[in-house]
Amino acid sequence: MTITTPDTPTAKPLLDWYDRHHRDLPWRISPGMAAGGAKPDPYRVWLSEVMLQQTTVQAVKPYFAKFLQRWPEVTDLAAAENDAVMAAWAGLGYYARARNLKKCAEAVAKEHGGVFPDTEEGLKSLPGIGDYTAAAVAAIAFNRQAAVMDGNVERVISRLYAIETPLPVGKPLMKEKVARLTPATRPGDFAQAMMDLGATICTPKRPACSLCPFRGACAALKHSDPEFFPVKAAKKEKPVRQGAAFVAVTADGEILLRRRAESGLLGGMTEVPTTAWTARLDGETSAAAAPFEAAWQACGTVLHVFTHFELRLSIWRTAIAGKVDDRANDGWWEPVTNLEAQALPTIMKKAIAAAIPLAFKTSKE
DNA sequence: TATCCGTGGCA
DNA sequence: TTGCCAAGGAT
Incomplete structure (x- = not known):
């Protein structure tokens, strides 16, 4: 019996899927709106991305609304009292994020004239912005062809290419695959589509492979068990x-x-x-x-x-x-x-x- | 590279 | 009940 090589993955079916199934989120410009010329506000994109670090969409929503109402622009946040920002963040966790959020707002206000840098490198030089957030803001807010890799994308990519190298060692290889797959047009939608796919279809348990736009190209689906991926290093037990x-x-x-x-x-x-x-x-x-x-x-x-x-x-x-x-x-x-x-x-x-x-x-x- | 850093939802 | 783990970053 012959093993068929999977179709080579491309961005097209994913973007088509995103046009039909994208979720409406407070910080997001829908593909339709974007096609009509609407542009995402870099401040909102950045604020949402920092809040979403290791945090679920549902947990973020009320905090995002509260911050945006209280500090509508990055210069407002830069001028805020530290204590007010920490109190507003209370309950969301990972409090270094709030401290760095404030520092980042101040840096943008004072060193960049209140305008966010529009490149990955410029963004990554700011407090609290690492590989993921720099790429996400560059792609979503500034239409840069940046390779965005978060936990969702790791799962999708590891299955799509059946990568058996355990995380975090396998991460550079996965990043390479994402970079190769990221299109020059609509890189922001592609990034959000990959994350939506990971959140709704390519889930950790019981993925809905029959609904997946990559079902014809997924190596794990064809040759193995998608749930087996991503392979992760063993974790320590909690004292x-x-x-x-x-x-x-x-x-x-x-x-x-x-x-x-x-x-x-x-x-x-x-x-x-x-x-x-x-x-x-x-x-x-x-x-x-x-x-x-x-x-x-x-x-x-x-x-x-x-x-x-x-x-x-x-x-x-x-x-x-x-x-x-x-x-x-x-x-x-x-x-x-x-x-x-x-x-x-x-x-x-x-x-x-x-x-x-x-x-x-x-x-x- | 490994460790430290919150919280809540869900199977 | 227990473990998993979610749009990670800093050191």
């Missing part, structure tokens, strides 16, 4: 860390907050006083680590999974008459009614909610 967090509330309804170190985990974000998060921690050590002496009362444990460890945070609360000075630790007392405006990451909202069930309107129970 467990433990810690204690302390929620102190005054009779006036104010809570003690602190600011975390500018870099590292949850860098620059707001927290309630907490111990270090380490492999082991016993209860007596926890109580002794409280920010001040008081009748601390245990109120449960909060679980939270970070990228590289799982945290079990025991929560302690106390109700005290008045404020205790915490300025040595850069602490301050904030009205509980004003917590929504703070740059509180999700783990801290969970901790506070465990001690003060009504602190957040969105809190469970």
Whole structure:
């Protein structure tokens, strides 16, 4: 029996598919609009791409709308207060993105006259813009023939060419394939089409190969099992860390907050006083680590999974008459009614909610 | 190159 | 329930 060579993949069937099946997204100019002369706003493209780094479309939508309403142009974002940007980003995760977003806006405003560079190289020199984002903005906003490679494209390409080299070693080869496939016309639509395809058809599990515009050209579909690709290096298992967090509330309804170190985990974000998060921690050590002496009362444990460890945070609360000075630790007392405006990451909202069930309107129970 | 960096949805 | 993993970047 002869093995048939797959048809050589080309961009055409994918672009045709995109014209019929593209998703309507707030930051996107539809192919029809583009054909009518509409051009995507580089600021919106950049903002969406940074938010979409390792983050789902559904999670990004409300944040994108909020940022655009509050800071309609890159110069507005450049002029914003850091704290306001961090608070607006709270909950979206990967907070270095927010710090770099602000730095990037400032660089564009001050060093580029408020206009984004229109080349991959120029874009990549900006904070928070790496290989992927530079190529994506260059292709989508500036019609550059840039090879865009994200997790979706890795999956599509690895299947299309049945690349067995595990990631990340196989990434350069995949990038080469994408570059060869990227057309000179409509490179931005091609990039978005590849990502849409990966998100809706060429999915990690149970891909809908019968609906795929590449079904006649896909080596994995023809000779193997598409789900086998992409091959990835084995990953480490997550260690467990433990810690204690302390929620102190005054009779006036104010809570003690602190600011975390500018870099590292949850860098620059707001927290309630907490111990270090380490492999082991016993209860007596926890109580002794409280920010001040008081009748601390245990109120449960909060679980939270970070990228590289799982945290079990025991929560302690106390109700005290008045404020205790915490300025040595850069602490301050904030009205509980004003917590929504703070740059509180999700783990801290969970901790506070465990001690003060009504602190957040969105809190469970 | 390997590690660090959040969060939520889904099978 | 557990693991996977989503439009990655910085160091």
